[in-house]
Amino acid sequence: MNTTQIHPFETMIVIMSRLVKDNDVAATGTLSPIPAAALLLARNMHAPNLTCLLYGDPEMRLTEGLHEAFGFMQRGLLDLFFLSGIQIDRHGNINLSIVGDYEKPKVRLPGGAGTNMVSMMAKRIIIFSTVHNSRLFVPEVDFVNARTMDDSIPWRRGTLSNVVTPIALLKSDRQWGGITLEATFPGHSVKEIAENTGFDLGATGREIPEIDPVGEDELNLLRTDVQSKLREIYPLFCDMIWGAD
Amino acid sequence: MxxxxxxxxxxxxxxxxxxxxxxxxxxxxxxxxxxxxxxxxxxxxxxxxxxxxxxxxxxxxxxxxxxxxxxxxxxxxxxxxxxxxxxxxxxxxxxxxxELDCLHMLAYIEASKQEDSFASYLQKYIIEPKNHEQYLDIVRSGGSR
Known part of the structure; x- marks a missing residue:
């Protein structure tokens, strides 16, 4: 196995999997191959009692569609969910609808679907993004689909814990009042990360550690057992990372 | 509330x-x-x-x-x-x-980018076929499904 060449998404998957706790009930939404892989890896590593609800899993049998999954979350039975967006700001607000002016948008997207409700009702939220730049991390989002850190009103169960990108692990910091830098990924400096983030990550004057390197056991499981299950749900993603089956 | x-x-x-x-x-x-x-x-x-x-x-x-x-x-x-x-x-x-007909979906997305290509798509697949059977015949002859 070639462990010297690790795809940035593989690092993301491994880092994200370490954030998952044993006995969690966790779910992923549409277009979420990285979180889905992270959950499968966690279940193979340190979280054997993890329950994974992976949207699009051909083997997952529901009684009654998303309606049922949403009801499950509203009852407080979901510990962890993964969200993403086209823009994310320092307060953990997510935009999935409009870039630019609402009346004359530069880009119009399909929207947030269950993002807002899920962000209120899951006990913990992790945001992921396949890019890390100042177009994604903006001072203020152009449209708010979900406020993942605002616990003023209305009542909510959980909030944002972390943000994972191809170059950094960020976390939600209540005292700081926003998202801060927790650790850098190998080959990426604090300076590079700060320059590609459109708001202050609170990294100055602090020692920022690098993540513990991706382990051989993690990478091996990811490329074998995890890949073969992931392929049932996300074949094109698997082709992109590991080549055609 | x-x-x-x-x-x-x-x-x-x-x-x-x-x-x-x-x-x-x-x-x-x-x-x-x-x-x-x-x-x-x-x-x-x-x-x-x-x-x-x-x-x-x-x-x-x-x-x-x-x-x-x-x-x-x-x-x-x-x-x-x-x-x-x-x-x-x-x-x-x-x-x-x-399964989803990927080739047809890609052709649809391509056609939807311009007014005239989208009009041609509508003409070919929606307006001209008299019923669903005819629609499927046209789809089949187009190579996908």
């Missing part, structure tokens, strides 16, 4: 009541009962809408209307019309029966 039981503040929105819902189901019978994909929200839609039209892959005897591994039964109480149209979900897929 305050929940009278827990005291929690919730945001509330009125329920959507569609005039018409169109769902695509695996099978239906002459009583109006259907079996549809359990991973979708079809039963919720059927129960929310004033009128519901169910497009089905096949018409079966009521005794054969069984949910199976990925199906869910919807009572005729919630269905106003059943339309038999095999491959009626094309170019999208129908679970356990046929």
């Amino acid at each position: 305050k929940d009278p039981y827990t005291g929690h503040d919730y945001a509330v929105v009125p329920a959507i009541v569609p005039d018409v819902a169109v769902i695509h189901a695996f099978m239906g019978d002459r009583t109006g009962a259907v079996v549809t994909d359990s991973s979708r929200n079809d039963r919720l839609l059927a129960m929310a809408a004033r009128k519901t039209i169910a497009v089905v892959e096949e018409l079966v005897d009521p005794d054969d209307l069984m949910p199976g591994k990925f199906g869910i039964y919807v009572s005729p109480l919630h269905i106003d019309a059943v339309v038999v149209a095999p491959q009626g979900a094309h170019p999208t897929g129908c679970r356990s029966r046929y």
Whole structure:
């Protein structure tokens, strides 16, 4: 196995999997191959009692569609969910609808679907993004689909814990009042990360550690057992990372 | 709004009541009962809408209307019309029966980028075919499905 060449998404998957706790009930939404892989890896590593609800899993049998999954979350039975967006700001607000002016948008997207409700009702939220730049991390989002850190009103169960990108692990910091830098990924400096983030990550004057390197056991499981299950749900993603089956 | 039981503040929105819902189901019978994909929200839609039209892959005897591994039964109480149209979900897929037609979807996305190419798409696939059979014939001759 070639462990010297690790795809940035593989690092993301491994880092994200370490954030998952044993006995969690966790779910992923549409277009979420990285979180889905992270959950499968966690279940193979340190979280054997993890329950994974992976949207699009051909083997997952529901009684009654998303309606049922949403009801499950509203009852407080979901510990962890993964969200993403086209823009994310320092307060953990997510935009999935409009870039630019609402009346004359530069880009119009399909929207947030269950993002807002899920962000209120899951006990913990992790945001992921396949890019890390100042177009994604903006001072203020152009449209708010979900406020993942605002616990003023209305009542909510959980909030944002972390943000994972191809170059950094960020976390939600209540005292700081926003998202801060927790650790850098190998080959990426604090300076590079700060320059590609459109708001202050609170990294100055602090020692920022690098993540513990991706382990051989993690990478091996990811490329074998995890890949073969992931392929049932996300074949094109698997082709992109590991080549055609 | 305050929940009278827990005291929690919730945001509330009125329920959507569609005039018409169109769902695509695996099978239906002459009583109006259907079996549809359990991973979708079809039963919720059927129960929310004033009128519901169910497009089905096949018409079966009521005794054969069984949910199976990925199906869910919807009572005729919630269905106003059943339309038999095999491959009626094309170019999208129908679970356990046929996959999404990727080539057709890509052609559609390409066509939708410009007014005139989209007009040609509509002419070829929507306006000219007299019925679903003709539509499928045109799709088949186009190379995909």
